[in-house]
Amino acid sequence: MLTADPAEVGSVLSGELAGRVLTAPESTERYRFDQSLGSTAGYPAAVVLAAGRNDVVTTLAIAQHLRIPVVPRGAGSGLAGGANALDGAIVLDLAGMDRIIGIEPRARTAVVEPGVLNAALDLAARTHGLRYAPDPGSKEISTIGGNIATNAGGMCCAKYGVTRDHVLQVTAVLAGGQVIEVGRATRKDVAGLDLRSLLVxxxxxxxxxxxxxxxxxxxxxxxxxxxxTFASPAAALDAVLAMTAAATPSTLEFLDRTTVRAVNRSTRMGLDEDAGATLVLQCDGPHAQADLEACADLARASGAWDVFVAHDEEDGTALMQARRMALPALEQLGSVILDDVCVPVHRLPEMQVRVEEVAAALQVTIGSFGHAADGNLHPTIVFDAADDRARGRARTAFDRIVEAALDLDGTVTGEHGIGGLKTAHLDRQVGSVERALMRGVKQAFDPFGILNPGRGY
Ligand SMILES: Cc1cc2nc3c(=O)[nH]c(=O)nc-3n(C[C@H](O)[C@H](O)[C@H](O)COP(=O)(O)OP(=O)(O)OC[C@H]3O[C@@H](n4cnc5c(N)ncnc54)[C@H](O)[C@@H]3O)c2cc1C
Known part of the structure; x- marks a missing residue:
């Protein structure tokens, strides 16, 4: 696709967007990778630090004219390589567009720019007695634009759903610079095809x-x-099935022993390291305490070792923080490749067994944790990046876990996306007719293939 040389791209952009274009390799370097390990990235021709909608329109018009790929970027907290730079591309950084334009408490809506952080929106909503529910582990650092573009999940999806369930209307700029508005700021809308959902x-x-x-x-x-706590992952996951069948906890998170030990090492939380697995569980609403007790009874009936109920909200927040530390804590043990698979919730026990079998067969360390109520696990393979053989085994483990999820009627990604990491796996999940339809949609939106080419599907 590349038809202009990088110097020309930089100078055309700088002519239109003075002061908001980076071209020097030392300043573009930090925009090359997201947080995924094991993904590859190219060297961009330029990075545009968009300050407003017009900057995006200008950038996309120039990109289409020059036939240069554009990689949109929020906070770069993605875990699938979707925001990684491509060779000769323009990385379009939207983090600076971070205004909360308005909150309408009567309609319970907020209008935001894409660079608003998830946690900042939630905080602003709380001043009106409201909240923004989807809460990825990265809520303090990820942007609403990135959350929409990945349809991010999180801890409380068990009760409140994923980002898609919280997006009413989207304004987007197409390749070439045309602005579209899809969806409506209403609670209901069935007018025409649902283009808003396509963008999410x-x-x-x-x-x-x-x-x-x-x-x-x-x-x-x-x-x-x-x-x-439970003697084994199997007992913990049996309890998950009992709870999801009979109750609606807002959070139901699974951590295996490897993950708990890593969290203790990095936080000194003092979680029980002898347990085979731990569930962190939260109920909310007027009957929160009674609902939690009911879930605890179901857990005991499934053989729970111990139920520790947080005394107050502060203790509760600490427990949730321990869960949020799962990935950073495992990262302290070595290099990691984080997987993201989702299976029908009743097949979760089988999925965890398959993860353990992969770890044993390949002699790799895998910390497994995730959003159990959604059937969404993040088996995280820890390895020594300096050891070629260990790196190869880690990659094989990653692939086998994805294959296992497909065997169990699951999906190759529950919430992190395909990015640049899982395009090959998508072939097994999505048939050729469906794949062709996806490409047809891409062609209709972006006929020259400017936007994040090769990513997603
Ligand atoms: C510690 C940690 C915990 C995490 N926990 C979770 C979790 O619980 N659940 C979860 O779902 N994810 C989680 N993530 C992954 C990540 O935070 C999410 O995928 C998040 O939605 C990415 O947002 P971002 O702003 O960082 O986007 P980026 O990483 O910058 O981009 C992600 C994708 O969105 C595209 N994009 C970004 N902004 C726009 C825009 N304005 N318009 C069009 N496309 C855009 C990019 O091209 C890319 O394909 C976690 C990550 C970390 C590091």
Whole structure:
């Protein structure tokens, strides 16, 4: 696709967007990778630090004219390589477009620019007695634009759903610079085909999100949290099935022993390291305490060793923070490749067994944790990057885990996206007719293939 040399791209962009274009390799370096390990990245011709919608329009018009690929970028916290630079591309950084344009408490909506951090939106909503529910582990650092583009999940999806369920309207810029508005800031909307849903989870391949109207919900009032330990992952996951069948916890997170030990090492949380697995569980709403007790009873009936109920919200927040530390804590043990697979929840026990079998067969360390109520696991392979053979085994383990999820009627990614990491795996999940339809949609939105080419599908 590349038809202009990088120096020309930089100088054309700088002519239109003075002061907001980086071209020197030492300043573009930090925009090359997201947080995924094991992904590859190219060297961009330029990075545009967009300050407003017009900058995005200008960039995309120039890119299409020169036939230069554009990689949209939020905070770069992605775990699939979707925001990684491509050779000769323009990285379009949207983090600086971080205004909360307005909150309408009566409609329970917020209008935001794409660079607003997830946690900042939640905080602003709380001043109106509302909250922004989707809460990825990265909520303090990831942007709403990135969350929409990846259809991010998180801890409380068990009860409140994923990002898609909280996006009402999206304004996006198409390749070439045309601005579109899809969806409506209403609670219901069935007018025409649902283009808004196509943009959600499109990983920067269809349009660049420059504004969105997000749904807010009332603050639940009470929240009760517990940590429950079990002799084995199998017992913990049996308890998950009992709880999801009979109750609706807002959070139900699984941590295996390897993960708990890593969290203890990096936080001194003092979680029980002898347990085979731990569940962190939260209920909210007016009957939070009673709901939590009911879940605890179900856990005991499934053979729980111990139920530790947090005394107050502060203790509860600490337990949730321990769960949020799972990935950073495992990263302290060595290099990691984080997987993201999702299976029908009743097949989760089998999925965890398959993860353990992969670890044993390949002699690799895998810390497994994730959003158990959604059937979404993040088996994280820890390895020594300096050892070629260990690196090869880690990569094989990653692939076998994805294959296992497909064997169990699951998906190759529950929430992190395909990015540049899982395009090959998508072939087994999605048939050739469906894949052709996806490519047809791409062609309709982006006929010259400018936007994040090769990513997603
Ligand atoms: C510690 C940690 C915990 C995490 N926990 C979770 C979790 O619980 N659940 C979860 O789902 N993810 C999680 N993630 C992954 C990541 O935070 C999410 O994928 C997040 O949504 C990415 O947001 P971002 O702003 O960093 O986007 P980026 O990484 O910058 O980009 C991600 C993708 O979105 C595209 N994109 C970004 N902005 C736009 C835009 N404005 N318009 C069009 N396309 C755009 C990019 O091209 C790329 O394909 C975690 C990551 C870390 C590091």
């Amino acid at each position: 989870g499109s990983e920067g391949t269809l349009g660049v999100i420059v504004e969105a109207t997000m749904r807010l919900i009332p603050v639940p009032g009470r929240t009760s949290t517990a940590a429950v």
